[in-house]
Amino acid sequence: MSYKFETIQLHGGQYPDPTTGSRAVPIYQTSSYVFKNSEHAANLFSLKEEGNIYTRLGNPTTQVLEERISILEGGVGALAVASGAAAIAYTFLTIAKYGDEILSANNIYGGTYNFLTNTIVDYGITSNFFNPKFPEELYQLITPKTKIIFIESLGNPSGDVVDIETICAIAHKFNIPVVVDNTFATPYLIKPFEYGADIVIHSATKFLGGHGTSIAGLIVDSGKFNWKDSKFETFNKPDSGYHGLKYSDLNDIAFITKARVKTLRDTGAALSPFNAFLILQGIETLSLRVERHVKNAREIANFLSKNTEVNWISHPEFNKNSDKILIEKYLKKGATSIFTFGLNGGRERGKKFIDSLKLFSHLANVADAKSLIIHPASTTHGQLNDLELKKCGVKPETIRISVGLENVDDLIKDLEHAIKSSKLGGSL
């Protein structure tokens, strides 16, 4: 039976515990699992039988989380890891090898940008960037070395809408998989697989967990990409490190299996079962929280757009340059609750404004139940020079806001007060 989103977020992937009948998902806080006998042990190791061996490879609590996100996104399988950054790194390293290139949208999370431009380059994987507002740029930039096209479903930090379907259509002409970071949209607002995406990743630290308590990452496989193409060499030769398995023989679960039994097994950023439990708790109320996040954000964007001290605002529904057709297509359930704006007075005014807020927390996270604020140019994007900042769509005065679940009147009062006092108190 196929259930709707709100039902899946509560029940997906869980079968009440056969030993205790526990209604909540039990936390299996264990590193390893007792074999029934020597034959069972041997069968598990030689892949003749499925089962738990060691929590780095899999854990029953974590498995519920993996199945739940896979059903919510519409995939064939998922892998949970210790952070969103690990989910991104593991996805790239499972597909690309020395000599390959990753082609990424330029409006992405600062950490991913840094990984692509600095860290991964030292391992012989190069990167290049395109402007997702102009998908046709891909025709110029795709080369025989391109093995991944990477985008975020809603750009960070400006929340711009990306035309996933057009980008996937171009990528697939060259048999290149499209990886989508769906952290900001969540499957409640956008399901990238419906538009042709091949792999979805999440920083579950954000909306999925939803309460700012735990770091976690998820990788979901659509099962649709054809890895049998000889250019994906590591999928098409027997892996001597894993019983001579040829991953492409696994068809729809080739990618997600390789990510688990090779990348995760050998490098070990496994998610702790306790954090898997906390992310599951968050997912139980995902749709309700996202609806309220979106509603509060819309009211705040409306307030800011009418305030004469606000120079510009990037919320998709209030930005005069927004592509209305894309919004209608991708954001039927509402736009983001994370967006940016700039006050008159530039960088200094922005800093003073943030210091005047009382209810918003000034910190480096988004998508908490609590409202958050930050100045990207001096923090998350602090290592980028002005030219790189511009490439990422960040201005020196940009303020990023993550609207939480407080009463929106209180949030607006806090913003109003900080806008006033940052103006009066200063030497502007």
Ligand SMILES: *Cc1c(COP(=O)(O)O)cnc(C)c1O
């Ligand atoms: C936070 C974030 C990440 C990194 O995730 P962590 O859980 O912090 O490692 C990746 N992508 C996006 C869009 C994010 O917001």
